[in-house]
Amino acid sequence: MPFDTYDTDEMHDPGSASPQCPRPWVSILFECCNVYARVYRRPDQMFYRGRCPRCLRVVQLRVGPDGIPARFFRAY
Ligand SMILES: [Zn+2]
Numbered sequence: 383m384p385f386d387t388y389d390t391d392e393m394h395d396p397g398s399a400s401p402q403c404p405r406p407w408v409s410i411l412f413e414c415c416n417v418y419a420r421v422y423r424r425p426d427q428m429f430y431r432g433r434c435p436r437c438l439r440v441v442q443l444r445v446g447p448d449g450i451p452a453r454f455f456r457a458y
């Protein structure tokens with residue numbers, strides 16, 4: 383008698399792209415100006431890239447093979 387069990391990725395993978403959120407994003411605290419900003423990632427890119435809204439400093443954030451577990455980061 384077969385077991386009717388299987389893993390559902392959406393249950394334990396909130397950081398990855400979901401159908402409702404095709405463009406994943408993270409919040410970054412830009413320490414240079416002490417402001418928060420959202421940084422978006424294109425689905426075909428393996429890194430987030432954004433700018434500080436005040437001084438326009440570019441910040442880049444790599445994504446690991448399993449995605450990023452956290453949603454908030456600091457840019458020093
Ligand atoms: Zn700044």
